[in-house]
Amino acid sequence: xxxxxxxxxxxxxxxxxxxxxxxxxxxxxxxxxxxxxxxxxxxxxxxxxxxxxxxxxxxxxxxxxxxxxxxxxxxxxxxxxxxxxxxxxxxxxxxxxxxxxxxxxxxxxxxxxxxxxxxxxxxxxxxxxxxxxxxxxxxxxxxxxxxxxxxxxxxxxxxxxxxxxxxxxxxxxxxxxxxxxxxxxxxxxxxxxxxxxxxxxxxxxxxxxxxxxxxxxxxxxxxxxxxxxxxxxxxxxxxxxxxxxxxxxxxxxxxxxxxxxxxxxxxxxxxxxxxxxxxxxxxxxxxxxxxxxxxxxxxxxxxxxxxxxxxxxxxxxxxxxx
Amino acid sequence: xxxxxxxxxxxxxxxxxxxxxxxxxxxxxxxxxxxxxxxxxxxxxxxxxxxxxxxxxxxxxxxxxxxxxxxxxxxxxxxxxxxxxxxxxxxxxxxxxxxxxxxxxxxxxxxxxxxxxxxxxxxxxxxxxxxxxxxxxxxxxxxxxxxxxxxxxxxxxxxxxxxxxxxxxxxxxxxxxxxxxxxxxxxxxxxxxxxxxxxxxxxxxxxxxxxxxxxxxxxxxxxxxxxxxxxxxxxxxxxxxxxxxxxxxxxxxxxxxxxxxxxxxxxxxxxxxxxxxxxxxxxxxxxxxxxxxxxxxxxxxxxxxxxxxxxxxxxxxxxxxxxxxxxxxxxxxxxxxxxxxxxxxxxxxxxxxxxxxxxxxxxxxxxxxxxxxxxxxxxxxxxxxxxxxxxxxxxxxxxxxxxxxxxxxxxxxxxxxxxxxxxxxxxxxxxxxxxxxxxxxxxxxxxxxxxxxxxxxxxxxxxxxxxxxxxxxxxxxxxxxxxxxxxxxxxxxxxxxxxxxxxxxxxxxxxxxxxxxxx
Numbered sequence: 001x002x003x004x005x006x007x008x009x010x011x012x013x014x015x016x017x018x019x020x021x022x023x024x025x026x027x028x029x030x031x032x033x034x035x036x037x038x039x040x041x042x043x044x045x046x047x048x049x050x051x052x053x054x055x056x057x058x059x060x061x062x063x064x065x066x067x068x069x070x071x072x073x074x075x076x077x078x079x080x081x082x083x084x085x086x087x088x089x090x091x092x093x094x095x096x097x098x099x100x101x102x103x104x105x106x107x108x109x110x111x112x113x114x115x116x117x118x119x120x121x122x123x124x125x126x127x128x129x130x131x132x133x134x135x136x137x138x139x140x141x142x143x144x145x146x147x148x149x150x151x152x153x154x155x156x157x158x159x160x161x162x163x164x165x166x167x168x169x170x171x172x173x174x175x176x177x178x179x180x181x182x183x184x185x186x187x188x189x190x191x192x193x194x195x196x197x198x199x200x201x202x203x204x205x206x207x208x209x210x211x212x213x214x215x216x217x218x219x220x221x222x223x224x225x226x227x228x229x230x231x232x233x234x235x236x237x238x239x240x241x242x243x244x245x246x247x248x249x250x251x252x253x254x255x256x257x258x259x260x261x262x263x264x265x266x267x268x269x270x271x272x273x274x275x276x277x278x279x280x281x282x283x284x285x286x287x288x289x290x291x292x293x294x295x296x297x298x299x300x301x302x303x304x305x306x307x308x309x310x311x312x313x314x315x316x317x318x319x320x321x322x
Numbered sequence: 323x324x325x326x327x328x329x330x331x332x333x334x335x336x337x338x339x340x341x342x343x344x345x346x347x348x349x350x351x352x353x354x355x356x357x358x359x360x361x362x363x364x365x366x367x368x369x370x371x372x373x374x375x376x377x378x379x380x381x382x383x384x385x386x387x388x389x390x391x392x393x394x395x396x397x398x399x400x401x402x403x404x405x406x407x408x409x410x411x412x413x414x415x416x417x418x419x420x421x422x423x424x425x426x427x428x429x430x431x432x433x434x435x436x437x438x439x440x441x442x443x444x445x446x447x448x449x450x451x452x453x454x455x456x457x458x459x460x461x462x463x464x465x466x467x468x469x470x471x472x473x474x475x476x477x478x479x480x481x482x483x484x485x486x487x488x489x490x491x492x493x494x495x496x497x498x499x500x501x502x503x504x505x506x507x508x509x510x511x512x513x514x515x516x517x518x519x520x521x522x523x524x525x526x527x528x529x530x531x532x533x534x535x536x537x538x539x540x541x542x543x544x545x546x547x548x549x550x551x552x553x554x555x556x557x558x559x560x561x562x563x564x565x566x567x568x569x570x571x572x573x574x575x576x577x578x579x580x581x582x583x584x585x586x587x588x589x590x591x592x593x594x595x596x597x598x599x600x601x602x603x604x605x606x607x608x609x610x611x612x613x614x615x616x617x618x619x620x621x622x623x624x625x626x627x628x629x630x631x632x633x634x635x636x637x638x639x640x641x642x643x644x645x646x647x648x649x650x651x652x653x654x655x656x657x658x659x660x661x662x663x664x665x666x667x668x669x670x671x672x673x674x675x676x677x678x679x680x681x682x683x684x685x686x687x688x689x690x691x692x693x694x695x696x697x698x699x700x701x702x703x704x705x706x707x708x709x710x711x712x713x714x715x716x717x718x719x720x721x722x723x724x725x726x727x728x729x730x731x732x733x734x735x736x737x738x739x740x741x742x743x744x745x746x747x748x749x750x751x752x753x754x755x756x757x758x759x760x761x762x763x764x765x766x767x768x769x770x771x772x773x774x775x776x777x778x779x780x781x782x783x784x785x786x787x788x789x790x791x792x793x794x795x796x797x798x799x800x801x802x803x804x805x806x807x808x809x810x811x812x813x814x815x816x817x818x819x820x821x822x823x824x825x826x827x828x829x830x831x832x833x834x835x836x837x838x839x840x841x
Contacts, residue, residue: 031725035732039365040743040756041441044763047732082519083358083492084499148553155561163557164549166521269549271521279520279550282694284725 008308012301019297020071023290024064033080033284067290076291081283086291090273095175096166097265097272101257103179103192105250108199113239113246116207120215121234135204138197147194147267154190162187164269191268195261199253203246210242248307255303258296345542346840348823350833351555352568355520355548360502361476362431363491365438368548370474371832375525375544376415377476377508380406380425381469385826385837387592387653387748389469393420393477393509397469399785403450403460404468410455412532414479415506415513422451427480429459436493445471464785470747482507511537511836512544522547537836544835559584559818565840566825568833570818572642572697578818587827588642591815593744595696596649597689597706597808598731599625602768606737608688608718611681616737620679622805626665627672628713629706631811638701643811648798649743649757651812653829656750656794661802664809672713684714690739691719692727697813703740706810731766739766742813746830750794754778758801769806773797 034047034056051057055066070077076086115135119128137146155163168183169176178184214220215238223233262274269275273292280288356372357364374382380394391397394406412420432443445465450458461468483489488502506514511533512525525544528534547564549555552571558564560581570578570586578584600606601616615621631645647664650657676684691703700721707717717738730736741764745752756762759778760770777797784790801807817827825838 031723032729032732035728036725037364037438039438039441040764041365042438042763043441044732046440078499081357083363083503084519148557151554151557155563156557159561163561163563164551164554165547267551267554269547269551269554271518275520275550282723282725 004312005309008305012305015301016294016297020068020294021064023293024067025060027286027290028060030281030286030289031284033286036283036285037080071294077287079280079285079288081280081285081288086287089276089288090291090295091174092176093271093273093276095177096270097258097261097274099177099179100188100191100195100261100264100270100272101254103188104194104196104257105199105254107192108196108203109250111196112200112203113207116204116242117211117234117239119204120208120211120238123212131204135201138201143194143198143263144267146197147191147264150190150194151267161190164267166271191264191270194267195257195264199250199257202249202253206246206249207239207242210245211238214238214242251303251307255300258299346540347543347545348541348566348835348838348840349545349547349564350566350568351547351549351558351564353548353550353552353555355546356523358492358503359506359514359517360488360491360500361478361506361508362428362434362437362439363502365442365474367831372523372546373476373506373508374474374510374832375512375835376506376510376514377478378510379474379476380408380472382473383828383830385828385834387829389473399464399466399468400458401464401785403447403458404465405452405456405458408455408457409532412509413530414482414509415528416479416482418479418481420477420479420509421454422449422457424477424480425449425457426451427483428475428477431478431483431489431491432475434490436491438491439475442471443475463783465783466781466785466787466790467747467749467751470749474746477509479507511539515543520548533836539836539838540840541835541838556818559820562820565820565823566833567818568831570816572640572816575640575642575816575818583821584818585821586816586818587825588814588816589827589829590644590651590653591744591813591831592651592653592746592748592829593696593742593813594646594649594651595643595699595702595740595742595810595813597625597810598736598739598741598765598767599806599808600734600737600766600768601806602770603737606687607735608737609685611685615679615681615685618679619805620675621681622808623665624672624675624679624713625710625715626805626808627668627675628715629709629808629810630667631664632667634702634705635811638698638705639811639814642697642814642816644814645811646809648802649807649809650745650750650753654745654748654750654753655791656753656798658795658798661798665805669712676713681714684716686716686718687738688718688720688736690727690730690736691721692724692740693721695724695727696740696742699740699742702810731764734766736766744830750798751778751781754781754797758797758806767806769804771800771804774800 034050037050038046055063078084079086079089082089115131119131122128151163154161165187166178167187168181169178170180178188220233220238223237261272262278265272265274266278276288277292354368356369358369359373361373361377378392380392382390382392384390393409393412395409397404397406408422414420426449429443429446429449431437432439445461445468446459447462448460450460452458459468486501488500492500492503504517511528511531513528515524515526517523523546527542549558555567556570556574559567559578575586579586599616599622601614603614606614635641635643635645645664646662648657648661652662689703689707691700693700703719703721707719710717731739731741743753743757755778756764758765758769759775774797777793781790781793784793815827815829815831819825823838823840828834
């Protein structure tokens with residue numbers, strides 16, 4: 001068990017090193033940060049001076065070693081655009097993204113599982129067929145179109161919900177939450193729905209497929225023969241068996257949701273890490289881009305490590321095979 | 323059904339609650355947030371505009387862009403500087419008095435190495451205190467336009483800066499942010515109440531402002547929220563969540579005008595859009611011919627004649643542009659109606675000129691264009707590609723974000739490029755020194771005319787207004803004849819606002835809340 005964890009750990013460290021090297025080399029092609037840091041009046045001498053101050057003209061290997069050295073010390077530097085420490089910026093914006101991901105995962109799970117069970121049990125009803133067709137929209141339409149459409153329907157025409165931004169926030173210690181107020185829930189609803197649609201469709205179809213398969217098995221037939229109610233059969237027995245792959249998918253996707261909520265956050269002006277990253281790309285704010293990529297890589301690596309360890313614990317075949 | 327009822331009721335309840343307060347709250351939005359509350363740290367549009375509501379300078383411009391006294395009541399020119407009489411009884415937001423020593427301190431700070439205003443502040447060599455309310459800004463020889471150059475240099479309180487350790491603006495290499503990044507203490511009509519960068523900035527009225535009652539504005543609270551996505555920004559205006567949008571996309575203007583309770587305002591902007599042609603390099607980088615066709619003025623004239631600026635105005639800009647023949651707009655000293663006239667549109671003459679110059683079959687070239695900076699920049703370039711094809715020029719278009727495009731110009735790596743230029747001082751010197759002087763930092767055309775260089779240097783110290791204007795005109799006439807650039811048009815600004823508020827639109831795209839009237 002220990003050697004397994006150690007091996008996975010070393011592999012993770014190697015992945016991090018490769019990601020940092022690749023992202024670092026990309027920064028030479030993203031444009032000139034100095035241009036955005038000074039006004040159009042700045043002279044050529046000034047620009048050259050700033051480049052030297054920031055070490056942008058040093059050889060690549062020097063810059064990279066400095067970069068890695070700083071990261072290992074936990075120093076990510078100051079953002080070129082906002083002039084505040086990058087790690088503070090990321091930690092400040094993280095609660096917004098995490099709450100958005102949490103609410104959207106919740107929506108995807110609740111609605112997805114419920115509809116998945118329904119369409120699994122009543123395969124041929126009209127509602128089932130309608131749900132399946134409409135769910136295709138969730139996977140085929142790009143997120144920003146769904147987002148803008150929801151804004152126009154619910155914010156501009158019906159005026160039920162705010163069109164953008166995160167309101168109703170309260171500080172719970174260091175965590176800035178918006179889930180403790182009605183205003184906050186109103187604001188998070190549209191972005192969360194937009195972000196959840198892809199997951200929702202995935203879960204719906206997965207649960208449905210699993211339900212269809214499980215309903216054919218012998219133990220279900222025996223349960224029915226024993227006289228158990230349909231409700232007990234559907235939810236206590238069939239559903240439990242379908243949940244294992246669902247949990248795997250959600251677990252793996254959560255990392256992706258956090259990293260790629262960029263588009264939803266941009267459309268809804270949701271002040272999370274995704275929006276910060278896109279603004280950093282636009283501005284060529286290299287410290288934020290670098291820190292964000294490292295952070296995302298770390299997130300994926302940790303999640304995969306946890307999933308691997310869970311498999312190891314749960315599945316005896318892996319344990320015995322090692 | 324119950325859920326929607328609940329939602330509607332709570333929405334109504336919330337709107338009733340806010341409207342029952344007698345306060346005038348102005349909610350507005352635009353694409354970019356101010357980068358910092360430190361007034362000497364970043365020289366860029368949204369930052370200057372936000373800080374300009376909290377801080378003030380010695381002189382300012384009103385909505386018509388006329389110079390107005392602000393913290394200085396009057397000023398007189400001398401041979402080695404200008405004497406400013408300061409306004410009395412002005413207090414900073416923390417209660418401290420505004421006096422001459424704050425002026426000295428602020429200019430020193432603006433000239434600091436880490437300040438982004440050093441180029442402008444450099445014009446002031448030193449500040450002499452004559453008494454508590456009189457200062458002399460010493461310049462290097464006579465400077466006829468010093469007041470024009472001071473409108474963005476904001477005054478800070480020396481004691482506040484010392485007490486909060488912000489005597490110098492933020493250094494690029496520093497480890498920690500300074501206190502001034504999120505805190506402010508100015509003399510202006512609004513006080514910074516709360517600041518969450520990229521989320522929401524709230525300003526409240528300064529009841530002790532020296533100008534209270536002297537300006538038409540009646541706004542009590544300003545809530546500013548940046549919204550990056552253009553469609554979401556317009557949606558916020560359409561849904562009534564904001565009252566004013568500074569930069570609605572041009573294609574949505576008709577939609578805003580058609581909506582009930584909303585309207586738009588337009589004005590000619592102090593910003594011109596043009597193409598630069600590299601006539602300095604010996605061999606073009608992206609062409610299939612040897613040598614450099616742009617060195618021949620006939621080729622440059624042909625390019626000018628091939629672009630149908632009126633068609634661009636009609637089709638690409640939907641009427642929202644002013645075709646021109648000069649790279650700086652009316653409103654800037656030096657632009658005259660004669661100079662402003664476009665070179666014209668004549669495809670046949672353009673083809674003849676090209677043949678005369680030795681290129682009867684045209685040639686190929688790459689056009690570098692930004693795609694996220696100016697109004698419809700990429701579309702203008704696409705139109706230009708099609709128009710140049712008619713005279714036999716095969717253009718390859720490279721439209722990229724501004725972050726990658728502008729370095730090409732500064733590093734002189736482009737044959738043919740689009741650029742836009744705004745003029746905060748409203749004086750031609752600003753245009754000459756950056757775009758037409760041979761060493762101008764944004765002059766990637768390789769244009770070098772000794773007389774123009776001479777004039778650029780001479781007008782910095784020529785105090786005889788008539789003489790100076792004549793020199794400026796001479797330089798522009800030379801430029802008009804030698805055609806180093808391809809002027810396209812002057813931009814038009816459009817603001818979207820609800821009928822609840824009346825904000826006079828200004829050609830420098832700056833929001834001046836002291837003139838905003840809420841009904």
